Amino acid sequence: MKISACMIAKNEEKVIARCIESYRTAVNEIIVVDTGSTDQTVAIAKNLGAKVFYFNWIDDFAAAKNYAISKAKGDWIIFLDADEYFGENMGGNVRAVLQGLDPIFNSIACKMLNIDQVTGKVFDVMTQVRIFKNNKHIRYILPIHEMLQHKLPGKKIHAFMADAKDIVIYHTGYSCDNRKEKAERNLEVLLRELPQAPMKPGYYQYIADCYFGLEEWEKVIEYTNLFIESKTELSGHNIRPYHNLIDAMLKLDHPSKEVMAVINEAIGKFPYHPLFHFSKGNLLYESQKYDTAFQEYQETLQLHKNYDSLEFNPLPANLWLVYNRLGAISEHRNNCEAAIEYYLESLKLDNNNALCFDRLMMLIRTMAVKDIILCINTLYDLDNEADLDFLADCLVKHAVPQVMAYYISLREKKYPKQDVAVLQMLVANGYYDKAFHALLDYYRQDGDDRLAATAAAVALLSGNEYYVAECVAVLPPVFIKIIKAYCGEERDLLDAGIAAYVQIAQLIILWGTPSALERFVALLVFFPDRVQAAVVTGSRFIQDSYYQQGLCLYDWALEQAMSVNAVISPALYYNRGYCLQRLNEPAAALEAFISAYKLGYHANDIFEFLRWNIQNENDKNRVATVLGEDWKYVDHQI
Incomplete structure (x- = not known):
């Protein structure tokens, strides 16, 4: 049995050798039909033993492929495009599969994995006939999206499905770029x-x-x-x-x-x-x-x-x-163990997803340092610069200073770079003196508000009056006002400063002590709308999974609103309920969600949270009474 490998090609110098090498030792001849290359495609093909023919391009893929078939002398034909190739050592399996093939089959269908040539990730899997009998009646049709067809009436392409353990084809021709x-x-x-x-x-x-x-x-x-x-x-x-x-x-x-x-x-x-x-x-x-x-x-x-x-x-x-969202739903349900497993599975498939990594870290940050490191090490290559950069960028957002120090120090040994991540690592571990002036210099260079917030947080946490003075001399007015309020120098209304306040609060909750956070949160009384300021800050704490701190803010906001008979937003009760849900207090959470519903919060998720926090028949009857017709949205899965 003789096997011919056929291909049409144009300007494929980057990939043609990989294709030919994947089957070269398993075939009797290699036919390459060039349709107008201006690069080294033809020379590479000839060096690999191919017979090269030429075809004037007429916007017809079927015509060009059929011309290649006409030159083939083998009993069977392998027809891969230049950007396709057999999996490692699988080209040699083709002959064995053909030798064991039932005569009723005139072709072999193979699994094809389409790989993004930029990211290297599989974006879909399909089945393609790329091996078929050299029969004058089996030819390609259609000028584009060409397909094989048996031209005799009543005959068809009858394909045997190759086992993926024997033959798999990879295709790299498509990407988001092209x-x-x-x-x-x-x-x-x-x-x-x-x-x-x-x-x-x-x-x-x-x-x-x-x-x-x-x-x-x-x-x-x-x-x-x-x-x-x-x-x-x-x-x-x-x-x-x-x-x-x-x-x-x-x-x-x-x-x-x-x-x-x-x-x-x-x-x-x-x-x-x-x-x-x-x-x-x-x-x-x-x-x-x-x-x-x-x-x-x-x-x-x-x-x-x-x-x-x-x-x-x-x-x-x-x-x-799929795994990421199963993780998110498990988190909403307060099933954190399941959420961790789902997030790990998601990151095994795409370990550059920062949002998924953040959700995982929020769930495991209280584990022992060695266990966190062991968990992360299953996902990342510690010899890969891009992986270490990713970890450095992500870990600065989490209150795990020793873990952050481990990975950033590892990166500095292998790929030295004095960047903001290094400075944030120093701050997280309490080395304020080594980081402050460099942070301020970075801020002077690009004026990024995140750097301004970081410098302000360092000045406040260090208690160093010289750092405070330098910040006051350099940072924007909104940050200066917050710094002075914290230091007790000026306590004017902190108008239009909630975004800056929240940025600093995020860092103090990461790096500071409970008393420092309590002192900073106390500044909320100096905002013109203290209730809204507390709600915004609480929402940020919830996003970062600091539910106890968020609950305290929402309780305080509720108390402030009631003290002046202000209109209470249903979202305030909803967010308060979410904090209680995540703190595993179902009875209190149910009360908060009922209050949110009564005030007009009728988004679909309220029905999910009501369902999850119903503990007994009394709860069920009470919720049913409050919701009336809307009870059906809760009841369908109880």
Whole structure:
């Protein structure tokens, strides 16, 4: 049995060798058809033993590929594009698979992983026929999105599905960087073929794909609906129209009910596919329907685990988000152990997600230092500069000074750089004298308010009157006013300074003592609207998972508002309830959420929090009485 490897190529000098090397020792000949290269593509191909032929480009991929096939002498053909390649040592498996193949099959379908060539991450998985018999009746059709077809009546491409343990193909040709360029190129060709679309409806979907890449969402919807109405099937790509349609509708802010109707239609047609349960979970999550979203995400993971269909599957690029949101919902439910596990799984898939890393750190920051370090070390390469930079940037936002010192010191040994992270590490560990003047110099250079807040926090925490004086001489007036108020020098109304106040408060809660924080929080009385100032500061504390401190602020704000008979915002009670929920005080949390509902807070998440804090039949009856018709939103999962 002889095997020919075929390829068409143009200006592929960066990738062609990788492709050829992945099968070179397993084939009897290599055919490369060049369509107009101006780089070293041809020379590289010849050096690797390829026979090179030339084809004048006529905007027809099928014609060029069929020309390559016409030059092949093998019994079987491997046809990879230059930016595709077999997984490590898998090219050699092709012959063994062919030798054991039942004669009823005339082709082999393989799993193909599409990899973003910039990030190296898998963004979808599909199945492609890239190995087939050298038969004069098996040829490519269509000038773009070309596909194999058996030209004899009654005959078809009958593919054997290769086991992914034996053969996997990687494709690096698409990325966020070149998607628009390729979409424009393809669209120009496809629009010329548009008159044929009524007879060949696949063109509608290919055109919709191009408009998707160009982010022309109305056009995506128009051509996708034309394709769906045709009831045409595209082997391996039947879920793509619904995938595109749902995304386009979301981009154009179509009503949730309309989008959900399309999602449910897709689930009905493709009940085995994980993608649409993921879409449903997202829509429910964004609508703050957390329990039902959680169920959909779990179903997504189960379907993905068992998935073995030929249909393309874009879920791999989004698995990190599934785990991330399962973590967030688990946090809302106060199941912190589960949240930690979900966040770890998310970071294993995308360890550069700062928001996910922050959520994880907020949950594990009270663990022993050695345990935190062991946890982080499972996720990051400590010899990788980018990973160490990421850790340095993230850890400065968390009250784990020894952990921060460990990673920043490690980075300084391997990749020295005196940046703000180093100074923040020094401050977090109490070395104010080594950091203050450098921080002030950084502020003088770029005027960043975050640096101003850091310098102000150091001056206040150190108690050094010279640092205070230097800050007063350099920082913006709003920071100066806060510094003077803290030092008892001036206590005028701190008008228009809440943003600066919150920035400093974040740092004092990270680096200061409880008494320093208490002293700083006491300054809230000097704001014109002290209640609003407390609410804003409390919201920041909640975001950073300081629930006890947030609760104290909300209790104080509530007391202040009641003392002057001010209108109380339902959000004040809601946030107070959230703090109590996270502090595992369900009875008090339930009272706060009921108060928020009575005052008009009727967003979907209130029903989730009411449900989670109902402890007994009395609670259930009471909530049912208060909510009336709205009780159905709580009751459906109790």
